[in-house]
Amino acid sequence: MSIEKIILSEKFAQIGDFWNPRIAGELNQQQVKLAKFKGEFIWHHHEHEDELFLVIDGSFQMELRDKTITVSAGEFLIIPRGVEHRPVAREEVQVLMFEPATTVNTGGLENELTRHRLEKI
Amino acid sequence: MSIEKIILSEKFAQIGDFWNPRIAGELNQQQVKLAKFKGEFIWHHHEHEDELFLVIDGSFQMELRDKTITVSAGEFLIIPRGVEHRPVAREEVQVLMFEPATTVNTGGLENELTRHRLEKI
DSSP states (O other), rough: OOOOOHHHHHHHHHSSSSSSSEEEEETTTTTEEEEEEEEEEEOOOOOOOEEEEEESSEEEEEEEOOOOEEEEEEEEEOOOTTTOOEEEEEEEEEEEEEEEOOOTTTTTTTTTTTTOOOBBO | OOOOOHHHHHHHHOOSSOOEEEEEEEOOOOOOEEHHHEEEEEOOOOSSSEEEEEEESSOOOOOOOOOOEEEEEEEEEEOOOOEEEEEEEEEEEEEEEETTTTTTTTTTSSTTTSSSOBBOO
8 A cells, every 4th residue: 555645736737627526535444525616506415424515725605595605725614414405606716525426416416517426647 | 502603723732742733623523633743753654543643833754664755735645544653853842743632652662752631622
């Protein structure tokens, strides 16, 4: 087993699309995912998984049903299971997510944004 | 339940000691911990937990038995369970850790550095 560090800027440089998380690490049945967001995602929730969003570069708005939270570089937000949310990014933003390996990006919804098999990066 | 973002710089500004992780978030039986490192920690390993170290500011060396990896801001390292490691920081470094709630900082060892009950921050 080779233990190597992950340089986030190198990984993000390889990501050319939006809303398509890549797996950058795995531990304790959890995954570290990297994605770029731009534009509006869809309203969704995860029945059984809490999700963490840590912004590495840029800023996005997490819309909840009762408020909107702006999350910028150096800030993170945890969305508990069951809570409806919709990420919206006016400009490109680099986001690191921590969540169980079982988490599907669109939660209980299935559409063209859904990614079941994530690439490793 | 109140959903609020965490601003890492605000949290780290409240930490005045070293090697004493605080809990900044919890999800999926995992915890997000924040700590400042400075100096040499001890060799240890975790029998059942993988550990992630993401550097927010500064740089440290993770010594393994067969090599040393320098981890700097914007980089992360996962230490798989069972692997002996020792973090060493020449200068103060801000580190975010992600690991199961059961993880004790000194692994299977118990000494003056051991922290069983972590404060929330």
